[in-house]
Amino acid sequence: MRGVTEADLPELVRVDREAFPDDPYPYFVLRQLYDVHGDRLLVLDDGERLHGYVLFPTVSEGREGRIMSLGVTRDQRGRGHGRRLMLEVLRRMRAEELREVSLTVEPTNAAAIMLYRSIGFTSEDSVRKNYFGPGEDRLVMTLIL
Template identity: 75%
Template sequence: MVGPTDRPLTVRGVAEADLPELHRIDRETFPEEPYPYFVLRQLYDVHGDRFLVLDDGENLHGYVLFVTTSDRYVCWGMSLAVTPDLRGLGLGRRLMVEALRRVRAEGVHRVHLTVEPTNAAAISLYRSLGFEVEAGVRKDYLGPGEDRLVMTLGL
């Protein structure tokens, strides 16, 4: 697949130099509640090997962050972001498929993630990958007024 300027898009691991671009992607994708830069910095420091980015050779256009428990039994999808200009092209799927391939290879048994209950596109993507809603809407899951669906995939 090619990017907005006809450059090929590749999925690769994140590098420290990517942090400003990750922050830009997060602000574009989640303008009301992006991760602060320092949070992305700390996530990189602790889980840098768990970030995958979508790169056209000059700019990043998306990322996925997945974190595995210390016993390697469960993985949590922490964030999936694709820049608004490239949504609907299957890039979120591409990032998720690669993340799931990697955690399967590590022997992970279950993957969990949360999604805003009104985000029909994300719910549809996750369902198409085999995720199921665990127990309906979880009120205040991420704090007051921050309801989420918890979705789970058995591997």
């Protein structure tokens, strides 16, 4: 696990496409996210390829964190990589004395919801309809740090 570099962008795009084949970020969006939040983007690197990433900017004058995206390639799922990325992000946020962190997740993504709940995230169990546009519902989850 390490911070992302500009040279990682093509691999980051590949990972995102593998992790989210139905709705990956376009290259230009990942480029801009790197430009704006590159210091808040960790990748899983085995020395040959990237296998996952997490993007975790802060908001509200640096007092609250967001998990904007957590992706692990399909061939690497179920090996604890998502948990490792999340625990490292939470460790960093606690060290920065953030108050809380939130994220959104597709309501049908049971594996992700179970991961987030096992780490301590909670939700009001109500789905926010059309969060990302028509038909793009999300479950909002938060963790008090």
